[in-house]
Amino acid sequence: xxxxxxxxxxxxxxxxxxxxxxxxxxxxxxxxxxxxxxxxxxxxxxxxxxxxxxxxxxxxxxxxxxxxxxxxxxxxxxxxxxxxxxxxxxxxxxxxxxxxxxxxxxxxxxxxxxxxxxxxxxxxxxxxxxxxxxxxxxxxxxxxxxxxxxxxxxxxxxxxxxxxxxxxxxxxxxxxxxxxxxxxxxxxxxxxxxxxxxxxxxxxxxxxxxxxxxxxxxxxxxxxxxxxxxxxxxxxxxxxxxxx
Amino acid sequence: xxxxxxxxxxxxxxxxxxxxxxxxxxxxxxxxxxxxxxxxxxxxxxxxxxxxxxxxxxxxxxxxxxxxxx
Amino acid sequence: xxxxxxxxxxxxxxxxxxxxxxxxxxxxxxxxxxxxxxxxxxxxxxxxxxxxxxxxxxxxxxxxxxxxxxxxxxxxxxxxxxxxxxxxxxxxxxxxxxxxxxxxxxxxxxxxxxxxxxxxxxxxxxxxxxxxxxxxx
Numbered sequence: 001x002x003x004x005x006x007x008x009x010x011x012x013x014x015x016x017x018x019x020x021x022x023x024x025x026x027x028x029x030x031x032x033x034x035x036x037x038x039x040x041x042x043x044x045x046x047x048x049x050x051x052x053x054x055x056x057x058x059x060x061x062x063x064x065x066x067x068x069x070x071x072x073x074x075x076x077x078x079x080x081x082x083x084x085x086x087x088x089x090x091x092x093x094x095x096x097x098x099x100x101x102x103x104x105x106x107x108x109x110x111x112x113x114x115x116x117x118x119x120x121x122x123x124x125x126x127x128x129x130x131x132x133x134x135x136x137x138x139x140x141x142x143x144x145x146x147x148x149x150x151x152x153x154x155x156x157x158x159x160x161x162x163x164x165x166x167x168x169x170x171x172x173x174x175x176x177x178x179x180x181x182x183x184x185x186x187x188x189x190x191x192x193x194x195x196x197x198x199x200x201x202x203x204x205x206x207x208x209x210x211x212x213x214x215x216x217x218x219x220x221x222x223x224x225x226x227x228x229x230x231x232x233x234x235x236x237x238x239x240x241x242x243x244x
Numbered sequence: 245x246x247x248x249x250x251x252x253x254x255x256x257x258x259x260x261x262x263x264x265x266x267x268x269x270x271x272x273x274x275x276x277x278x279x280x281x282x283x284x285x286x287x288x289x290x291x292x293x294x295x296x297x298x299x300x301x302x303x304x305x306x307x308x309x310x311x312x313x314x
Numbered sequence: 315x316x317x318x319x320x321x322x323x324x325x326x327x328x329x330x331x332x333x334x335x336x337x338x339x340x341x342x343x344x345x346x347x348x349x350x351x352x353x354x355x356x357x358x359x360x361x362x363x364x365x366x367x368x369x370x371x372x373x374x375x376x377x378x379x380x381x382x383x384x385x386x387x388x389x390x391x392x393x394x395x396x397x398x399x400x401x402x403x404x405x406x407x408x409x410x411x412x413x414x415x416x417x418x419x420x421x422x423x424x425x426x427x428x429x430x431x432x433x434x435x436x437x438x439x440x441x442x443x444x445x446x447x448x449x450x451x
Contacts, residue, residue, distance in 0.1 A: 020260075024253060028245070032441040038405065039246040042439055047256050092263050096256055103252040109432045110404030115342035124335045131328040138321055171346045171368070173414055175437040187438040206260060213267040220274040227278065 009216075013209040019202025023047070026195040034192070037108070044104040045188070046195050049178060050203040051097040052122075056160055058090025058207055059129065063157040066150035077222070080146035083153055084136050085214035087129050089207055094126045109173060117170040121163045128156040347414045351391030354424065362418045367426060368434075369395065373409040388413060395426050403431040411435065 002010075027046035034042035062083045069079035101119070102112045113119065136149045162169075167176045178187045178196070186193055350369035353360065369388025375396075379385035384399045386409075397415050407413065417428030 020257075024257070028249075028253065034439040035442050036406065036408070036411075036435065037439070037442075040249050041246050041406070043245075043249045044252045045439060047252060051256070092259065096259055099255050099259075100252045103248045103255070107246055107248045107404070108406050108435065110406070111430065111432050114346075114432060115338050116346050117339070117343040120335060120339045120343040124332070124339065127328060127331045127335060131325075131332070134321065134324045134328060139317065170344055172343075173346065173432055173434055175435060178437045178439065180437075187436075190441055192439060192441055206264075210260075210264060210267060213264075213271060217267060217271050217274060220271065220278065224274065224278055 009209060009212045012205050012212070016202055016205035016209050019198060019205060023195060023199040023202050026191070026198065031191050031195050039107070041104075041107055042192075044100055045178065045192065046199040048097065048100040048104055049196065050199040051093050051100055052163075053179075053200055054203050054207045055090050055093040055097055055125070056164070057204060058086045058093060058211070059125075059157055059160050061086040061211070062090065062132075062153045063160075066153035069146060069150045070154075077142065077146060078219075080149065081215055081218040081222075082211075083150065084133075085211045085218060087132055087153065088214055089210045091126065091129045091133060092210075093203075093207065094122070094129065097122060098126060114173055116173040117166040118163065118172050118174040121159060121166050125156075125159045125163055128159055132156050349390040350388055350395050351393035353395065353419075353426075354393045357419065357424065360419060362421070364416065364418045366414050366416050367395065367397075367428075368412060368414045370412045371407070371409045376409055388415070395424060397426045397428055399428045399431055401429065404433050406433045406435065407431060 023046055027043050028040075031043070031046070033040060034045075065079040065083040065086065068074045069076065069083065101122075105114075106112050132149065132152050135152050136145065138145065164177070164181075166172065167174055179200075180187070188196060347366040347368040348356070350367065353365075353367050367388070369390040372387040372389050372394065375385075375387040377385055379398060382401060384401075384403060385396065386399070387394050387396050390412075397417075398420075399415065399417075403413075412434040414432040414434065415426065415428035416430040416432075417426055419425065420427050
């Protein structure tokens, strides 16, 4: 009988799958074209902004768990594993933000890439968190690795608000966010808005499922190490090499 | 429909699909190595503690002694 | 290859990438473009250096100036600059939309020669046929 938690993860996974399929169907075939966007060029609207949003959520979760890990009263390796899991999923979604942005930029702006503030800081975000994931793999005492990783996660997160506000702080080619969280305004209406919302929800569920699975994988790896340790103790004892 | 848009959807679905599949298959092989089908990770610390305590009970070494012996 | 050596290589690549991106951020990204009126005000200093210029395409100004050249005027802050662009502008290009062109002033004139047009659009998306349920592909 699977635990309640693992059944919840499975449910989230199915909801994410159904939601993503519905988003793709609505986004590609049902929603109308937009004024000034021929050839269905508006349709990455339902995919590209959700990728960026999920990356922000993932890094926010990594920031929060790192903070909880560093806080003396909540110091627990589970927060370290959650931070690592969330950041890895975040890197996948940041990569997809860059690729879908490039594929969207070519036909709409006319370029695959340009050193605009939003694009540059997003590329920076990608490399910062790749660095964070690499840092997590530097061998050492687990507590020490978790500690320095948590500090790195707090530092890397500084770039997240910079990415979001770059469009209003500096001149850029990229338009302002269609979903304006600070001004609480949505610059899209009707079925386009609903499909976009569905995209945000579905890909966020996919993020939750992936992070939960990645976390479980990390827990299994720890369990395996511990069993290896217990096994080694038993073996040495059997060999009579450890003397008391 | 613009091929760029179709490519964008394809890249997203393919990448997420491959990543999800890799998570699932890595978890399966990790469980196989552990030899447990559904031992919840939460049970881990207690399990290790028990093993260490068992060891201490019959006069066997603690973790510190292991390092000296290994 | 040992783990530590692999990590050293990964670390080096990441630090190099970070350095490159910070450099790009401080040079290209902070002042991504000059507007039409700014460029004319700084005309003397700019000489024939390459920079990015922003303005709104003037309605009725777009015409073909050669087999592989499109000419149009851009306006911003009450100033107008004529642009000769090598190659066709992107699909979304149309009068009334702001563009960023990459190129330089020609000689000592106020004409601008560009080889790249980037079309800016707003964050607002308006349904072309709100009453139609299914869009044609």
